Amino acid sequence: MDSSQPSKLTLAAVAEEAGVSTPTVSKVINGRADVAEGTRLRVLAALERTGYKSPLQRRSVPARRTVEAVFDSLNSAYAVEVLNGVLAQAAASDMEVVLSVTSRQEASPLSPEERAQRMIDERRSGMIVVTSAFDSAQLHAFQRRSIPIVVVDPLNPPPAEVFSVGASNWAGGKAAATHLLELGHRKIAYIGGPESAECSQARLHGYMAALMAEGISVQHEYVSAGAFRPANGVRAMRSLLALEDPPTAIFAASDSIALGVLAEARRQDVRIPDEMSLVGFDGTHQAEESVPPLTSVSQPLQDMGRSALNFILRQMRGEDIDSRRVELATHLVVRESTAQPRSGG
Structure with missing residues (x-):
C-alpha cells in the first residue's frame, strides 16, 4: 500500500x-x-x-504560524532587501510569510475593520507593514483586535501604541553632507523624497545641520522633494543643471533617486565624480553595481526585516517590551561617485 x-x-x-x-x-x-x-x-x-x-x-494539528508582509511594490532593491530579512528570520523561527502588494493609489475593497477581521479569519499571526497605504485608521483597527503589527521605516509616525522599526535617518543625512563638506564641497544640493515622509525630512535636517555647522546657508533652489523613484532624480538633476550657479555635489535621499541623477548626468555629459559628486541613501546592491559605484548611506535593511519579525514574535508571546520603536544605525559607504570639487567647491 x-x-x-x-x-x-x-x-x-x-x-x-x-x-x-x-x-x-x-x-x-x-x-x-x-x-x-x-x-x-x-x-x-x-x-x-x-x-x-x-x-x-x-x-x-495546529496550523503553522503565518505572518503577512505588505509592501507598496517589490520593484525596488530596498523592498527586496527588507523582505529578505523577514524571510530569513521567518525560516529561523519556523514561520511562513504571506506576501501582499498594495499601494495608496489602489482603492481597497475592504474597510479597515474588514481588513483586520480578515486577518483573524485567515489565522494570521501578525502583519509587517512596509507600505504607505495603511493609515492610522487601519493600524488602529489591528490594535483593537490585538493583532501583532509592526511598521518598517514608516513615512509618517505610526500611532504611539504601534511597534515600528527604522534607521537613524538624521545621522545618516548628516554623515552624507559631512562627507561632501570634508571633500571641499560648499554648494551641495539635496533631492528628497515626499515632503510628508518623516524619513526624508530627517535626512534633510541632518543635511542642513551639517551645512549650518560649517556656517553654510541652505539655498532653497538646491533643495527639492519628490517620490523615492529614479524619475525624481532625473527631474531634479535637470533643474539643478539649469541654475545659473549649479551645485558641485548632490545628496539624494535614496539610491533610486541617485540612479535617476546618474542617468540624467550621462545624458547631459556631466561626469561623476569629476564634475559633480553624488551620494545616495539605502546602501542597496544598486549602489554597488551602478556606474560609477555609488557612495551611499547604508541602512541595515535586512536587519530591519529581521527585527520586524522578532517584534511580531515577542508580541505573540505576550512579552513586556520597553520600547515600541527600534532605530538601527546607518553608516556611510564611500565608493567612486564622490571626489574633491574641481575648483573651490
Whole structure:
C-alpha cells in the first residue's frame, strides 16, 4: 500500500491492510471495547504502518504560524532587501510569510475593520507593514483586535501604541553632507523624497545641520522633494543643471533617486565624480553595481526585516517590551561617485 499521502487514506484501505471490516477499524479508532484483543492489535499495527489519521486528528494539528508582509511594490532593491530579512528570520523561527502588494493609489475593497477581521479569519499571526497605504485608521483597527503589527521605516509616525522599526535617518543625512563638506564641497544640493515622509525630512535636517555647522546657508533652489523613484532624480538633476550657479555635489535621499541623477548626468555629459559628486541613501546592491559605484548611506535593511519579525514574535508571546520603536544605525559607504570639487567647491 502507498502510504506516502496518509491524509488521503480511507478506513476501507486500513481495513484491507489489517484484513478486517471497515466497521471494525472504526470501532478501534473510537476506542470501543467490543473488539477482540488480537483484532485490535492488528488494526493498530495497520494504522501505524499506513500513517492513517482520523479527520479529528488532522483538524487538531495546529496550523503553522503565518505572518503577512505588505509592501507598496517589490520593484525596488530596498523592498527586496527588507523582505529578505523577514524571510530569513521567518525560516529561523519556523514561520511562513504571506506576501501582499498594495499601494495608496489602489482603492481597497475592504474597510479597515474588514481588513483586520480578515486577518483573524485567515489565522494570521501578525502583519509587517512596509507600505504607505495603511493609515492610522487601519493600524488602529489591528490594535483593537490585538493583532501583532509592526511598521518598517514608516513615512509618517505610526500611532504611539504601534511597534515600528527604522534607521537613524538624521545621522545618516548628516554623515552624507559631512562627507561632501570634508571633500571641499560648499554648494551641495539635496533631492528628497515626499515632503510628508518623516524619513526624508530627517535626512534633510541632518543635511542642513551639517551645512549650518560649517556656517553654510541652505539655498532653497538646491533643495527639492519628490517620490523615492529614479524619475525624481532625473527631474531634479535637470533643474539643478539649469541654475545659473549649479551645485558641485548632490545628496539624494535614496539610491533610486541617485540612479535617476546618474542617468540624467550621462545624458547631459556631466561626469561623476569629476564634475559633480553624488551620494545616495539605502546602501542597496544598486549602489554597488551602478556606474560609477555609488557612495551611499547604508541602512541595515535586512536587519530591519529581521527585527520586524522578532517584534511580531515577542508580541505573540505576550512579552513586556520597553520600547515600541527600534532605530538601527546607518553608516556611510564611500565608493567612486564622490571626489574633491574641481575648483573651490
